[in-house]
Amino acid sequence: MAVERDSAGVRFPPPLVYLGALLLGLAAERFVTLRSFGIDWRLLLAAGALLFVAGAAMMLAAAGLFRRLGTNVPPSQPTTLIATTGPYRWTRNPMYLGMTLVYAGLAIGFDGPIALALLPLVLIAIQTQVIAREERYLEAKFGDDYRRYKAEVRRWL
Secondary structure: OOOOOOOOOOOOOHHHHHHHHHHHHHHHOOOOOOOOOOOOHHHHHHHHHHHHHHHHHHHHHHHHHHHHHOOOOOOOOOOOOOOOOHHHHOOOOHHHHHHHHHHHHHHHHOOOHHHHHHHHHHHHHHHHHHHHHHHHHHHHHHOHHHHHHHHHOOOOO
16 A cells, blocks of 8 residues: 555555454354354344444445545545544544444354454554554644644544
């Protein structure tokens, strides 16, 4: 992934972190004894679908807003403005929150407790390697405007 100079400097696509951990967790389920939540599959499927749909809707709304505003979605490209409307009124990171919900929905829907147990590690990686870089970049680029937004809107929820 090519990283532009005027960017947050994120060197890997964040969705691949989520996907890699999810696939690793689901694959690990084949080799260990803890392979089920022990809950009826219909309930797991319903809960998983609900989380998946909520996460996908949040990601699509956030990405669509970026496109309408004319700024870039990938953190390896320049940000041209601070989005503060739509889902950005409630969370500074609706795309990552959406990916987290999608991940949790798939892990639950596929009855994958190991995959779900890996989610905190994914969130630590996203927080330290992506969000922290993005916040430093946005603060340096937009100064007080971003600091005000950061003070008013929570990082996750």
